[in-house]
Amino acid sequence: MSEDLLGVARAWSRPKMSRALLDALAVLESDREREHTAWLLKRTLAVEHAAEVIAIVVDVDEDPQVRSWLIEGLERLAHDELGWHELGRVVTALTAERDRLLRSRLATLVGELPWRTTSLAIVEPLLLDDNRETVSTAASVLARHPDAAARVDPAIMERLRTSQVSGLRFSAKILDEAVRRTQSGPAGSDV
Numbered sequence: 001m002s003e004d005l006l007g008v009a010r011a012w013s014r015p016k017m018s019r020a021l022l023d024a025l026a027v028l029e030s031d032r033e034r035e036h037t038a039w040l041l042k043r044t045l046a047v048e049h050a051a052e053v054i055a056i057v058v059d060v061d062e063d064p065q066v067r068s069w070l071i072e073g074l075e076r077l078a079h080d081e082l083g084w085h086e087l088g089r090v091v092t093a094l095t096a097e098r099d100r101l102l103r104s105r106l107a108t109l110v111g112e113l114p115w116r117t118t119s120l121a122i123v124e125p126l127l128l129d130d131n132r133e134t135v136s137t138a139a140s141v142l143a144r145h146p147d148a149a150a151r152v153d154p155a156i157m158e159r160l161r162t163s164q165v166s167g168l169r170f171s172a173k174i175l176d177e178a179v180r181r182t183q184s185g186p187a188g189s190d191v
Contacts, residue, residue, distance in 0.1 A: 042073035
């Protein structure tokens, strides 16, 4: 999508644009057109249409890239308008996801939601993922919650620290640094 089209989308009322894009997504057949529409919808999604987008996101038959763009739209709403009550269903669906792109989105989504004591149990297994981007994303999310990072299973941390893959060692480093900051400074927030 061009920036000009994005400008038009932003100039229109968010609920009307969101509705129009959802309607278009329902009838488009080309994967490319659906992905472009989902990309635009992530930027214009209105909270009024979150339930419809959630239904698309949890549909395992939907194209992973379409789902990923829509999850990003939900993440944007998670800052102020949506919480665990609305997005818990998405988190649950993504914990069983096989697609690497969507596993990475799981870490990001949990990071955008209010942190809970159960958040660690969702993000920690992603540190063992076979996709480096997913591991990196999970480590970045946990580093923002140092008290949780301090509770990561020592065996997982050792696996990251001793990995042959530099990106995995870097993930361990950012977690170790987050924990070190909490031990030398004021306590981090975790609940």
